[in-house]
Amino acid sequence: MVSKRFIAKRLLLLVPVLFGVATLVFAILQLAPGDPARVIIGQRASAEQIAQVRDDLGLDDPLWVQYGRFLLDAAQFEFGQSYKVAQGRAVRDVLADRLPVTIELALYGQVFGILLGIPLGVLSAIRQDSFTDHATRVGALTGISVPIFWSGPLLILLLSTYLGWLPASGRIGSTIFLPTSWTLFGMELPLTGMVTVDTLLVGQFDAWISAVQHLFMPAAVIGIYSMALISRMMRSSMLEVVRQDYIRTARAKGQGARITLMKHGFRNALIPVITVIGIQFGTLLGGAVLTETIFGIGGIGVTIVDAIGASDYTLVQGTVLTFALLFTLVNLGVDITYSYLDPRIDQ
């Protein structure tokens, strides 16, 4: 059971965390080289034009004024307009467009990791020191060690270039465009931005198939690391649990090995794995930067790279804070889940 007090306390703790991240982002961007004014109006602009832009953007204001303005705006989730990457669009709108793309990718990556990682971990534990166990452990070690920038192109070469099974890039077929909204009981509703969901909402099954094909490789690439970590964690957790007294007691009472393992062992072994899954979600968001670049997916990962390269300060600030918010919320979710699974945990 989870108390409201516990959730409220954790939510309040978000405030100092986000304040710290905001301050850090602001400080780093102040120290970073590059003048946004020049980025906006380009190489051909005169010095007078650049001075004008700096003035318009308030870049010549004292640092504390800029910092105060930024904090005030950030508190309202208002980051101004993107200077360069989205040329004049509100950062909030850009994030609303791009965030579902990354979340979808991370979710599928996570699902991939969980679906393969947990069974492999259990199998490895049940058959400890067997060939299966060794193969799973070596596989897990490889999964943790292989970088995305290597596994991504390799998968493209194998599954797209040589075998022609899957498309090399993007989220959906090049020529498939979805409507901007869907209708439910006569009401026009916005789409979610998650292409595998939206294709179903608008009733285009062909498009859904295309979306799934496009998502498979990036989700696999991003999920391999997660799978490896989860399977290792699951294995060690299972091994620890099966040595507990209550397992022996259950067996002594005549309960079957499989039921004991799944009913008493698996559920309890899952608790530390859930924590890892939560923490992993943050890593997946980080991994999205590389994965999106390799597979041509326009999520928040590509956006942050573009924004940093273009000194698009407002977009960098907005994106990093959103990342931080997302990460902390996921951890909050993990903590809540954790306490569901193990009520003994001190709230």
Place this chain on the structure above:
Amino acid sequence: MSPETTVDRRTFLKAAGGAAATASLAGCIGDGGDGGGDGDDGGDGGSGGTLVYARGDHPENYDPQQTTSGEVAKVTNQIFDQLILFTPGSGGALEDGLATDYSLDGESANVTLREGVTFHDGEEFTAEDFRATYRRFADDSYDYYLGENRSGYGPFTLGNWVDSVNVQGDYELEIQLTQQYAPFLRNLAMFAASVLSKTQIESLGANPDDQVALGTDPVGTGAFALDQIDNENQRVRLTANDDFWGDGPQVDAVVFKTITENSTRVQDVINGDSHITDNLDSQSSQQVEDAGSAELLSKDGINHGYMAMNMARREEFRSKEVRQAIAHAVNTEAIVNQIYEGFASQASQPLPPGVLGRNEDLDPYPTDKEQAEQLLADAGYEGGFEFELATFSNPRGYNPSPIETANQVKSDLEEIGFTVNVNQFSTFSSYLDYTSAGNHDACFLGWYTDNADPDNFLYVLLDPKVDLEDVPDGQDWVSFDTEGYSTLNVSGWANTEYMEMVREAQRTYDEASRRSTYQEANALAHEESPWVFVDYAKTLRAANEAVSSYTISSVGGPYLNTVTIN
């Protein structure tokens, strides 16, 4: 705890299991492939499927007056027209666009407009549209003026040169210039001079922030109309304009898709999921050449990559002999052939091939270490000296391997006694801040032409734009803080003979006179060597075998209205 605030653990685990099962169903694999030419085309004109153009970046706003990005221009050049157009593949020849007749006479340009052209929203194109276009970009007395902070191209293209635009009738324009200005007609062909709809401009708010909306719903007269900007999937879809006044379009729709990574983008073309792509480096060019299903298209580019020596900062560079010695010592042939793998040619002068006024009598400086040492000794700098060479880190078209190039220069110069400290910059904007402030000793830079006019290289990059009187007698450099100094000239070079030549040629309308003046100016620049002239990079594109009638162009474009796909 009340029941509504809690969820049973069993219910929770069941729900999680259900979600996982759904996700696993979604993970099934089909037979792959996009099939670039099929799908739900839905175009309302043309006759031949959907052309997919892969590129490396996805801007979100397609207003030609609020950008300096070539990625934006690729799309806006399909949606909008200019009064005058570059002839595809010609290297800068001009042809009629929305104007059917035009002439420059003294300080005015007279333009007759094409009749019967309509914007994508059905509004008729008239002279008032061009006037509104100009005023939005460069006239601060106009209610819908964008302001000076939207694009460096505002003053550069029109603002500095146009005094007023006078409508003489629905299809007649008189443009008053601030001075005689020979490149003006070419400026009218630049992407930044795309003609917008007055109705659309004035339907948006007068606040420049309201005008941002024009870029998300651009309405032009071009061969294709905007259908959808799909930011989530980094794509833009255009559909054929049935009422287009010119040739084509041959396809029903064009999709610009974005794949940042070069090799993946090229692979997409090889697989046939995309039809055309650009911004190829040597590795991805090789990838195309090795594939049977795509072709590498190459054309001499109108650009120049160079190493500027800053005379305003380093006294040693004020000696012509020192500059020539460095030009002789740097092995530009090795840079072009080995580092750029032949996708560029050696430079001999500021103007690249094919541009009016290029001096064909000039050859690249031959690599000659002995002559370099002799020149250094003559200048009193035997054994060289220590200096900083600033460079950007990320590849640019005219310098695809900046760090390797810098190391080659360092190694070449150290052979004759110099000590070169390479100073790398992580972002190009910070690099430009540094060089435009004149903080560098020497630096790499380059230039892609805007309009294929010689003025766009010789005046823009090597004239300091200061008054001739401000250059002290007997001196051929000025400091970066001289009044009016243009920081595009990163060498501080201020040779009054050269300045007089390029300024005179800028005002000369007679082509033969311009040509000979520019040839002299090139010869002088070659002799004085304010830069090491490094390379002219080739323009490279990859096209799938399904594509035909695609003309690669080094200025303007891409020209997609004539492309057919099989």
